[in-house]
Amino acid sequence: MKIVPGEVKTAQLHALLLGAVAPRPICFASTVDREGNPNLSPFSFFNVFGAKPPILIFSPARRVRDNTIKHTLENVYATNEVVINVVSYNMVQQTSLASCEYPKGVNEFEKAGFTPVKSEMVNPFRVKESPVQLECKVLKVVETGMEGGAGNLVICEVVCMHVDDAVLDAEGKIDPNKIDLVARMGGDYYCRASGDAVFTVPKPNASIGIGIDALPESVRKSTILTGNHLGILGNVTQIPAKDETPDKRVAGIKDMYKNDPVAMIEALHRYAKQSVEAGDVEKAWQALLASI
Numbered sequence: 001m002k003i004v005p006g007e008v009k010t011a012q013l014h015a016l017l018l019g020a021v022a023p024r025p026i027c028f029a030s031t032v033d034r035e036g037n038p039n040l041s042p043f044s045f046f047n048v049f050g051a052k053p054p055i056l057i058f059s060p061a062r063r064v065r066d067n068t069i070k071h072t073l074e075n076v077y078a079t080n081e082v083v084i085n086v087v088s089y090n091m092v093q094q095t096s097l098a099s100c101e102y103p104k105g106v107n108e109f110e111k112a113g114f115t116p117v118k119s120e121m122v123n124p125f126r127v128k129e130s131p132v133q134l135e136c137k138v139l140k141v142v143e144t145g146m147e148g149g150a151g152n153l154v155i156c157e158v159v160c161m162h163v164d165d166a167v168l169d170a171e172g173k174i175d176p177n178k179i180d181l182v183a184r185m186g187g188d189y190y191c192r193a194s195g196d197a198v199f200t201v202p203k204p205n206a207s208i209g210i211g212i213d214a215l216p217e218s219v220r221k222s223t224i225l226t227g228n229h230l231g232i233l234g235n236v237t238q239i240p241a242k243d244e245t246p247d248k249r250v251a252g253i254k255d256m257y258k259n260d261p262v263a264m265i266e267a268l269h270r271y272a273k274q275s276v277e278a279g280d281v282e283k284a285w286q287a288l289l290a291s292i
Contacts (some may be wrong), residue, residue: 010064010149018044019186023193026184027058028085028095030116030124031075038116038125039071040098040108042087044184045151054158056084056136059151067148071104073141076154080138081122084156085130089180089192094129121160131167131179135160202235209235219288224269229276233284240282242289250290265291 005013018024027046031039045059060073076082087095091114098112109116109125116125119135126133136156144151167179180194191197212220212234220230246254249271257264268291275284 010147014064014149015186018184022185022189023183023191024185026087026095026182027056028087028098028127028130029058029060029072030083030085030127031072031081032079032124033071033075034078036123037105038107038109039075040112040114040127041070041072042095042099043072046084054161055139056134056156056158057153058084058156059153061152062146062148062150064148067146069152073152073154075124076138076141079123081124082136082138082154082156083119083122083124083126084134084136085127086132086179087182088129088131089182089194091127091129092182092190119160126162131164132174133162134158135162207237210238214239216288216292218265218292222269224266224273225276229273229284232276232281233288236281236285240285240289243286246286246290247283250287253287254290 003013003016024044025046027043029041029043033039041060043058043060045061047057049055049057060070060076062069072082094112094114098108098114100108100111102108102111108114109127115128117128117133119126122135122137124135126135136158138154138156140155142153142155144153163174167174169175169178176198177194180192183191183193185191212230215230215234216239219225219233222230225233250268253267253271254264257267268287272284272287272291275281275287
């Protein structure tokens, strides 16, 4: 499938982009108009873009169907302030309800059942139920176009951040399972960023890995190992020395398939795969070296 923007309807392109660029964190934006009337709405064109200064950007895009702008953007232009609240699993259904296009002046805090909390450095209210609330000053709005579907990049500087102590671990860092965030995908799909969905990938910052291109050819072309396995194996600083007294599992495989080299290699690669997935990269390497 090949898509060239301009050759398809904007609605189709929009749906494909949202399905492809996902999951996206949710900016639950609280604003007020010039008279102080509150507005609350979620946006998934959102992320963090720096820490000094701390910058968040979200985009209340122009509506595809009629090219109108949203109340949030009107309020941003009017006041240059916003509170960005993160969305946890416990509040996702209420957050979705707040996305309904109520008439101007309707209080989404009341409609969605959220508790407004007075902010300390800006006028918009915080959402009490949100585990992290970020009071922001708007630095600039970048309009990317004037047609339906065009983005409006609201560039915000965080001036005060509120974090619920209940989502912190013993080191004062945010625990992904405690904060239990949700993210937006395409269509009606969301995902929950906790439990089995969360995994770790060690960053190769302390040393430089040898790279997949430096792996032995038989390992690179393995029919058992996937790209993820190869990525982990290629993150070592050097290929380990071959252990001349292999562990019992490796010795047993070599003995079992001593008359069938192809089956031996496959069995050793399967053992290496299991070892990588168990977090024992050294054991995986010894199995692979025994297969060469």
